[in-house]
Amino acid sequence: MTLLARLDRLPLSRPHYVLLLIGGLGYTFDGMDSAVVAFLLPSAQDAWNLSNGQLGFIGSATPFGFLFGATVAGLLGDRIGRKNVMMYALAFYAVFSVIAAMAPNYEVFLAARVLAGAGAGAESAIIAPFLSEFVPANRRGWFIGALAGFFSFGFVAAALIGRFVVPTMDGGWRIAQVVTALPIVLLLWWRRSLPESPRFLLQQGRVDEAEAVVAGLERKVERATGLPLPPVPEQAVEPAASSAKVNLFSALRFLWSPVMARRTAVTWLVWFVITFSYYGFFSWIPTLLVQRGITVTKSFEFSIIIYLAQIPGYFSAAWLSERLDRKNTIAIYLSGSAVSAFWLSQMDTPVTITLAGAVLSFFLNGTYAGVYSYTPEVFPTWIRATGTGLSSAFGRVGSILAPTIIGLSAASLGFGGVFGLTTAVLVAGVVCVVAFGLATAGRSLEELTEPAKEASR
Numbered sequence: 008m009t010l011l012a013r014l015d016r017l018p019l020s021r022p023h024y025v026l027l028l029i030g031g032l033g034y035t036f037d038g039m040d041s042a043v044v045a046f047l048l049p050s051a052q053d054a055w056n057l058s059n060g061q062l063g064f065i066g067s068a069t070p071f072g073f074l075f076g077a078t079v080a081g082l083l084g085d086r087i088g089r090k091n092v093m094m095y096a097l098a099f100y101a102v103f104s105v106i107a108a109m110a111p112n113y114e115v116f117l118a119a120r121v122l123a124g125a126g127a128g129a130e131s132a133i134i135a136p137f138l139s140e141f142v143p144a145n146r147r148g149w150f151i152g153a154l155a156g157f158f159s160f161g162f163v164a165a166a167l168i169g170r171f172v173v174p175t176m177d178g179g180w181r182i183a184q185v186v187t188a189l190p191i192v193l194l195l196w197w198r199r200s201l202p203e204s205p206r207f208l209l210q211q212g213r214v215d216e217a218e219a220v221v222a223g224l225e226r227k228v229e230r231a232t233g234l235p236l237p238p239v240p241e242q243a244v245e246p247a248a249s250s251a252k253v254n255l256f257s258a259l260r261f262l263w264s265p266v267m268a269r270r271t272a273v274t275w276l277v278w279f280v281i282t283f284s285y286y287g288f289f290s291w292i293p294t295l296l297v298q299r300g301i302t303v304t305k306s307f308e309f310s311i312i313i314y315l316a317q318i319p320g321y322f323s324a325a326w327l328s329e330r331l332d333r334k335n336t337i338a339i340y341l342s343g344s345a346v347s348a349f350w351l352s353q354m355d356t357p358v359t360i361t362l363a364g365a366v367l368s369f370f371l372n373g374t375y376a377g378v379y380s381y382t383p384e385v386f387p388t389w390i391r392a393t394g395t396g397l398s399s400a401f402g403r404v405g406s407i408l409a410p411t412i413i414g415l416s417a418a419s420l421g422f423g424g425v426f427g428l429t430t431a432v433l434v435a436g437v438v439c440v441v442a443f444g445l446a447t448a449g450r451s452l453e454e455l456t457e458p459a460k461e462a463s464r
Contacts, residue, residue, distance in 0.1 A: 010214075010221050012239050014205055015451055019146045021231035022224055026141060027150060029193075029200060030134045031157035033097065036190040037127045038161025039168075040104065042314070043183055044069055044120070046169025050180035055113045063411075068117055070286065070406035072124020073131070077403060078255070080129035081396020085253040089137035089392060090203045093130060094194055100126025101191035108184035128403065132396040136383035140204040140391075141224070144451045148333055151383070152325025152376035159317035159372060166311040206388045206452070258393045262386075270385045271394070273443045277337060278382075278402030280436030281374045284344060284429050287409035288367060309361045316365035317372040324373035328380050334444030337377035338437050343370035345433035352427050384447040387456040 017023075048062050057065075076096065084092045103123035110116035135151055142150045168186060173179040202224070208217035229236055262271040320340075328336040347367035354360045386394030416428050447455055 010205055010209065010217055011451075011453065012241070013225065014141070014221050015143050016237045016239055017143060017224065017228045018232060018237065019143065019150070020228050022227040023142060023150070025200065026138055027154055029197060030138045030154050032190065032193060033093070033130050033134055034154065034157040035161040035164070036100075036187060037131045038158035039165045040100070040123065040127045040161070040187045041069055041073075042162045042165035043168055043187055046165065046173050047180045047183065050173060051113075051116065054180075055116075057113060061113060061117075064117055065120060067407055068120035069124035069127070070403050072121040072126075073128030074400045074403035074407065076125035076128025076130075077132035077396045077400040079125075079396075080132045081393035081400075082253055082255060082258065083129075084133045084136070084392030084396070085207075085390055088203050088207055089133055089140075090197075090201050092133045092392075093137060093201070094197055096126050096129035096133065097190060097197075098126075098194060100130060101188040102126075104184050104188035108181045108188070128399070132399045133392055135379045136386075136391045136395040137204055139380075139383040140206040140388070140452065144454075145449055146329065147384070148328035148336075148380045148448055149325050151380040152328050153322060155376045155379035156318065156321030156325060156372075158375070159314070159321050162314045162317055163311065166314045170308065170311065210388050253390055253393050258390060258397065261390060262394060262397065267386075269443055270445060271398075273439055273445070274382055274385060274394075274398045275401045276439050277341075277378055277436055278398045279405040280341070280432055280439075281344075281371065281378060281405075282402035283405030283409045283412075284348070284433055285371050285375070285409075286406035287413040287429060288348075288364075288371065309357065309364075312361055313364045313368045316368040320369035320372035321376045323369075324376035325380070328377055329448060332446050332448040333377050333381040333384070334440055334446060337374055337381065337444070338440045340370045340373035340377060341433050341437045341440065344374060345430045345437065348429040348433060349427070352424075352430070381444075381447060384450075384452060384455055385445055388452065391452075391456075 044066060048065060051057060051065060052062055055061075080092050080096060100123050103119045103126060107116055107119035107123055110119055135154065138154060139147055139151050165187075168183045172183050172186070176182065202220045203216070205217040205220045208214070208220065225236060261267060324336055324340055327339070331339070344367060347363060347370055351360065351363040351367055354363050382395050382398050383391055413428070416424050420427070445455075
């Protein structure tokens, strides 16, 4: 009777949903921080008389910080624990959000935005692999997809802040950043409510601590359901212990070794494709709407509609990922994104652009739900956080490049060319996932990743 067999046979119930809420609130504020920057730029420009080039640096600050934060979080998560990284990252992000809100000049503001982005990127990269290690195999895809869905609430909140806080009061753009720092209060809850991952503890040889976490979760599930716990099944695959200390060099060497290269290549490419398309679209849609003859205020209102479409996108994909498998769900939503991007390229009125943009938003965010579920499943426990963090970091390269590439494309190719380019990138992602992706639904994390011969499949 292994600890992980006991953990995996627990039915999804209130203790799991508490974990979902805790992680989801973290993602809500990550999404809010990422999206609110677009609504701060006009005020920052007025405050310090900034050039378009300086505005571009501000726009790239958060994704640039995300890249480094995601990389560091993964490495630290596999060394010092998922819970510690999650809490420290949140505190780091909140502190620098407040510093950005009080920044006396452009230079301090830019540096604080980069560092706040690093904190948000670290938290974003660690939550999914951390919580995936608590969830039974038959519900893991839905759980992590729904967890990622909380990003959409942050984007909608950012749009509302951009519409009703930033332009309606003196210093509204500073107040908006203080609001995004409020999750610091979550630390008081997280310190008491969050256990460390039993899989991480076992990997570190801390068996007694892992036993305590699993036993505590069993008691909570039994109380929540009011039913006896299911019998413990035979553990088909035992987790392999590892004393390896993860660093960037050893991680990259393993991830690109013969047994892991295919998984790593697929995961990194999909992260790049979806993040490039997503940030290229969302960073330019208000500008493109204004170019179609509507006011800035109206463009923000249309943006809220487009952001709202994220919510059903995430949660529909979370539901499908258990029924159609993660790789198939990703392929379907990437295909829908490609069709929507092409449709958007053919539209020429604000209403039809907004409608097509909402559909594109639905499918892009549904893809993210699948990607967040899929990524932690393909890496072994000892390097799961690092593998997820590096995948997310590589995707952030797409978010840094997208605004510039899309901007140049808009100048040379026009409105249609922008989304024609996005369509081509998305199609490449579909082909990659269908041809080389791994089926993961209903399989335990150990079955997917242990022993090494399984990783070569």
